[in-house]
Amino acid sequence: MAQTSPDNRSGSVTRISISMPEELLQELDHMVTGQGYESRSQAIGAMINAQLLEHKRQLGNDVMVGTITLLYDRSVRGLQKQLADLQCAHIDEVISSLHVHLMGQQMMEVILVQGPATTLQGIANAMSTLRGVITGRLQLMAATMPPLHPGGPF
The missing domain is CATH 3.30.70.1150 (ACT-like. Chain A, domain 2)
Structure with missing residues (x-):
């Protein structure tokens, strides 16, 4: 279930919960540290944005x-x-x-x-x-x- 809360940068954010294997979480944490993200959420948000952009590119009309x-x-x-x-x-x-x-x-x-x-x-x-x-x-x-x-x- 998603929860919405205020965020000073963009107005509001929606909090979600995800599950993943422990090894994948460790790799994510390593990437977060290595690339200088402030949090897992920021890194996951960047990855989702990249995938959505690729999806839009493939659709071709935007x-x-x-x-x-x-x-x-x-x-x-x-x-x-x-x-x-x-x-x-x-x-x-x-x-x-x-x-x-x-x-x-x-x-x-x-x-x-x-x-x-x-x-x-x-x-x-x-x-x-x-x-x-x-x-x-x-x-x-x-x-x-x-x-x-x-x-x-x-």
């Missing part, structure tokens, strides 16, 4: 904000143009990007995106599978940005 992080070989002919063209093709979802020159011919690019999760995954997949991209990762959060220009078009 608008989310996130980043696409790419590591690629900048010496591959035409790759940077292909990446720029993909960003232009998805101008409604791509908010901003930043690239950093790394050692050798490597480049890291971080692209801030917002839109339906399935659309963002499609953009990340299109970028990550280009020849010369070493690795690509989409990281989403269950949040959205306010409109960039609330007054509408200029």
